[in-house]
Amino acid sequence: MNNYYLQFIKNHLRDDILQEITVDKENYPLLLKELNILIQKVDFEEKVKNTSKTHMIRDRVLYKDRDNLCKARVWNEGYGGQCSQKASCNGFCKTHFKKGGINWWLGTIDGPRPERPINERDKIHVWLN
Numbered sequence: 001m002n003n004y005y006l007q008f009i010k011n012h013l014r015d016d017i018l019q020e021i022t023v024d025k026e027n028y029p030l031l032l033k034e035l036n037i038l039i040q041k042v043d044f045e046e047k048v049k050n051t052s053k054t055h056m057i058r059d060r061v062l063y064k065d066r067d068n069l070c071k072a073r074v075w076n077e078g079y080g081g082q083c084s085q086k087a088s089c090n091g092f093c094k095t096h097f098k099k100g101g102i103n104w105w106l107g108t109i110d111g112p113r114p115e116r117p118i119n120e121r122d123k124i125h126v127w128l129n
């Protein structure tokens, strides 16, 4: 991670950078790609900072594909991830087992992610990543 770019972007200049690069993007495909990745990271960090305790986004890499954990996919404010609870009922935690297990509205982490999941209150959700 190049700290210079990170600081640059964090100082609210990223829109200016993007505009400049877009003009000659044929010449800077790699730089553009790198910049987009950085912007996504910064956006994610800002989003994490700005969420309340009840709607906190967690980096789910720690829980990724862990066999001993519940295999239910969690919403994680649109970023998805694996439930961090212990699997005690057929591969699910008690909560997700009670809420439908294999029929849980966000599916399981060993299966495909539903494209437009609909929760228990019939609300359509759109992933942010």
Ligand SMILES: [Zn+2]
Residues within 6 Å of the ligand: 070, 071, 072, 083, 084, 085, 092, 093, 094, 095, 096
């Ligand atoms: Zn669970």
